[in-house]
Amino acid sequence: MKKHLLFAVVVLVLMTACLTVSLTSPTPVPPPADTPIVVLPPSPVVADTPIPPSPIPLPTETPIPTLPPTVTPTLVILPQQWNGVYRQAGVGSIPISIIIEKMKGNTFTGKMIWTGKGNIRGATTIIEGEFVTDFGDAVEQAKWGKHPDYTGLLEGTWIKWTETGFVQGRGYTLGGWYYGHIGEDGTMTGIYFLNDEITSFSSSDFWELETR
Numbered sequence: 001m002k003k004h005l006l007f008a009v010v011v012l013v014l015m016t017a018c019l020t021v022s023l024t025s026p027t028p029v030p031p032p033a034d035t036p037i038v039v040l041p042p043s044p045v046v047a048d049t050p051i052p053p054s055p056i057p058l059p060t061e062t063p064i065p066t067l068p069p070t071v072t073p074t075l076v077i078l079p080q081q082w083n084g085v086y087r088q089a090g091v092g093s094i095p096i097s098i099i100i101e102k103m104k105g106n107t108f109t110g111k112m113i114w115t116g117k118g119n120i121r122g123a124t125t126i127i128e129g130e131f132v133t134d135f136g137d138a139v140e141q142a143k144w145g146k147h148p149d150y151t152g153l154l155e156g157t158w159i160k161w162t163e164t165g166f167v168q169g170r171g172y173t174l175g176g177w178y179y180g181h182i183g184e185d186g187t188m189t190g191i192y193f194l195n196d197e198i199t200s201f202s203s204s205d206f207w208e209l210e211t212r
Contacts, residue, residue, distance in 0.1 A: 078103060079110070082188055084209035086114075088202075094120060098127065098161070098209065106131045112163060114172060123169025129161025129178075143198050146191050149181040157182040159190075176200075178207070186211060 080100045085093040095115035100108045107130045116122030135141045135154070144150045144158075159180045163172070173194065180190030188209040194200035 081212045082209035083212055084188070084207060086207040087205065089204035091120070096207065096209070106133060108161075111167060112161075114169070121169055121171050123172050124167040125163040125172060125174065126165040126167060127161045127163055129159060132158040132160060139198065143177075143193065143201075144179060146198075146201050146203075147179055147181060147189075149183065149189065156184065159188070180207075180209075 078100060081097055082099075083095075083097045086096045087093050094117060097113040097115075099110045099113070101110040102108060107128070109129075110127050112125045112127045114120075114123045114125070133154070135144050135152070135158075141152075149156070159182065160177060162177050163174045165174065166172075175195055177193045177196065178190050179193070180188045182188045188211075190207050190209075192202045192205040192207070194202060
């Protein structure tokens with residue numbers, strides 16, 4: 001009886017041990033299935049697109065404007081004095097001088113000195129005039145046409161003036177007009193009108209001056 005009881009106890013212990021082992025043994029986990037690796041196609045290499053350079057504008061020929069010829073009056077350092085002679089038929093040559101004292105633009109004021117000789121008394125007159133940059137209208141051009149140097153072109157320096165009053169002396173006609181041209185040699189030559197009318201041209205009168 002004791003042997004059967006002992007055997008039963010041993011069997012019970014073994015069964016308990018097997019049950020314990022069975023309960024504590026981990027349940028085998030099946031290995032994870034292999035995940036397929038997705039191979040992406042290589043991205044195409046984009047070549048650098050060259051940026052075209054900005055077009056450089058070609059130089060264009062700019063025509064040089066053609067300006068009409070202008071007259072540059074003779075440079076006058078004031079006061080400026082011109083000396084010479086006035087020739088008149090029946091009288092001969094009379095020494096004269098003109099002195100340009102003031103200028104404003106192309107206009108000037110000054111004095112004209114008649115030295116006189118023999119029975120001809122001397123006198124000093126007031127003058128007003130201009131350096132000419134335009135021969136003016138047809139009437140004015142006709143006056144200039146009496147000058148031996150006149151060709152219609154403004155070559156050299158052209159000047160005209162009139163006497164408006166006396167500083168000293170008497171005996172000379174006021175209001176006449178002197179039309180002159182300064183040539184390349186610096187000599188001023190001119191003609192004379194008794195008044196503002198072309199018919200007053202004194203064909204026998206001629207004067208010539210040089211700057212001092």
